[in-house]
Amino acid sequence: MQILLIRHGESEDDFLEENYNGTTDLPLTPNGRIQVENLGCAVKLFFHLSKKNNKENTRIAVVTHGGMITKLIESFLELPTEHNKWFHTNNTGIHFLDYYKDLQIIKFANSTSHLD
Numbered sequence: 001m002q003i004l005l006i007r008h009g010e011s012e013d014d015f016l017e018e019n020y021n022g023t024t025d026l027p028l029t030p031n032g033r034i035q036v037e038n039l040g041c042a043v044k045l046f047f048h049l050s051k052k053n054n055k056e057n058t059r060i061a062v063v064t065h066g067g068m069i070t071k072l073i074e075s076f077l078e079l080p081t082e083h084n085k086w087f088h089t090n091n092t093g094i095h096f097l098d099y100y101k102d103l104q105i106i107k108f109a110n111s112t113s114h115l116d
Contacts, residue, residue: 008028012029039092092115094110
């Protein structure tokens with residue numbers, strides 16, 4: 001199974017006080033909307049190339065918050081629940097996880113090449 005973990009684009013809460021820990025999702029900024037447009041093209045290309053090269057693999061993309069991405073990677077790597085690790089993700093950063101029956105591979109982490 002191939003999994004893309006993707007952080008959302010720049011949003012208005014990115015500019016609130018550092019300890020802001022809101023429970024609502026604020027709108028994307030104009031820059032965030034541009035980031036998401038670029039991201040969409042990159043994800044479409046990734047799935048097209050991936051399908052062409054490996055027809056039997058299941059592919060999913062999850063768009064979420066950075067903290068959730070850290071929790072998903074922790075689970076993927078079977079890390080203990082109590083630790084002091086954090087997997088940084090920039091706005092629209094992409095992590096590519098490849099899961100096989102007995103093997104977990106992180107092919108890349110926090111890629112933002114679609115923003116260049």
